[in-house]
Amino acid sequence: MPTPARVRADACPGVFATHDAADGPLARVRLPGGAVSAVQLRALADCAEACGDGDLHLTSRGNVQLRGVTRPGLAGRLADAGLLPSPSHERVRNVLASPLSGLTGGLADVRGLAAALDAVLCATPELASLPGRFLFAFDDGRGDVAGEGADVCWRATGPSEGTLLLAGGDTGRRVTRADAVSTLIDVALEFLRVRGSAWRVAELDDPAWRGAPVPPVPRVDVQVPVGMLSASAAGVVPRFGQLSAAQARALASCGQALVTPWKSVVLPDAPADVFERLGFGGEPLGTSACIGRPGCAKSRADVRADAVFRPGLRAHFSGCERRCGKPSQSTVDVVAEAGGYRVDGRWVPFEELKGTL
Numbered sequence: 001m002p003t004p005a006r007v008r009a010d011a012c013p014g015v016f017a018t019h020d021a022a023d024g025p026l027a028r029v030r031l032p033g034g035a036v037s038a039v040q041l042r043a044l045a046d047c048a049e050a051c052g053d054g055d056l057h058l059t060s061r062g063n064v065q066l067r068g069v070t071r072p073g074l075a076g077r078l079a080d081a082g083l084l085p086s087p088s089h090e091r092v093r094n095v096l097a098s099p100l101s102g103l104t105g106g107l108a109d110v111r112g113l114a115a116a117l118d119a120v121l122c123a124t125p126e127l128a129s130l131p132g133r134f135l136f137a138f139d140d141g142r143g144d145v146a147g148e149g150a151d152v153c154w155r156a157t158g159p160s161e162g163t164l165l166l167a168g169g170d171t172g173r174r175v176t177r178a179d180a181v182s183t184l185i186d187v188a189l190e191f192l193r194v195r196g197s198a199w200r201v202a203e204l205d206d207p208a209w210r211g212a213p214v215p216p217v218p219r220v221d222v223q224v225p226v227g228m229l230s231a232s233a234a235g236v237v238p239r240f241g242q243l244s245a246a247q248a249r250a251l252a253s254c255g256q257a258l259v260t261p262w263k264s265v266v267l268p269d270a271p272a273d274v275f276e277r278l279g280f281g282g283e284p285l286g287t288s289a290c291i292g293r294p295g296c297a298k299s300r301a302d303v304r305a306d307a308v309f310r311p312g313l314r315a316h317f318s319g320c321e322r323r324c325g326k327p328s329q330s331t332v333d334v335v336a337e338a339g340g341y342r343v344d345g346r347w348v349p350f351e352e353l354k355g356t357l
């Protein structure tokens with residue numbers, strides 16, 4: 001595949017370079033491995049109220065966004081909470097890790113690897129110039145984050161062994177757990193040397209980089225973790241991945257949290273009465289949606305108001321063809337058009353939507 005000419009600047013938003021959305025500046029705060037301490041979660045809730053629209057918006061890379069950031073002071077508050085360890089690297093700290101690792105299932109315990117990679121990333125000045133779309137991942141062998149489109153992924157094949165994936169394909173290169181962080185960092189450095197104008201590994205056309213064609217790893221249809229997952233771990237699924245400041249503080253009362261790539265939260269040390277405490281998030285929700293109107297000027301509809309929920313339905317509602325935040329697992333594709341929606345490509349007038357889904 002020839003390398004496409006990237007003429008636009010990398011526009012991935014961060015805290016210092018916000019995105020100009022219809023509802024005001026949008027700031028994205030990276031949480032490597034999705035990890036956020038209770039103190040940091042409270043700080044994020046305070047930030048949402050003091051600087052943004054009052055809510056936290058979870059992303060499909062396990063990060064958090066604040067919308068409508070029209071008041072000053074966000075960067076200082078985040079830095080005080082340890083959420084901006086290196087301002088020059090803030091947009092490149094994109095790291096996924098299997099959120100249930102060490103809690104239930106999986107072949108290896110990948111806890112700590114995302115934080116270790118983040119520390120090396122932030123201490124390596126040249127990696128500040130990685131594209132904001134470049135994604136690292138550590139999969140504990142269950143295949144959950146290996147299917148999330150990472151540029152470079154270590155996937156466990158046993159407690160201390162794994163394999164290197166590039167752009168979702170298994171290179172066949174065996175890498176021990178002990179070498180996983182340094183190997184992913186080396187791949188990122190090499191990518192910077194050869195990338196030209198490419199933003200993602202999948203865009204590279206250099207055979208010396210990609211080697212022989214690699215087979216894509218079979219996709220795993222991820223079940224979003226919800227409810228009590230073990231004696232102490234709980235999965236919480238907020239509607240549309242959106243948390244009010246009060247909900248975020250309630251989560252913080254349950255200890256550390258892990259934001260998943262499925263816009264949900266895992267609480268590793270949840271109290272037994274977690275769902276009574278929270279009052280939300282204990283049921284699986286198969287429907288997701290982009291922000292839609294009025295937050296996005298491109299949207300043709302208020303997709304969150306139109307979204308349909310019913311048991312067993314997995315659908316993603318989008319305000320336009322860009323399909324922001326669409327889960328990677330299989331879902332019914334619902335895209336707004338004037339007067340109705342396209343459901344998996346088939347035109348459905350608005351009044352027939354509920355009966356169709």
Ligand code: SF4
Nearest residue numbers: 290296319320323324
């Ligand atoms: S999918 Fe379209 S309408 Fe929805 S947030 Fe993205 S750009 Fe906006």
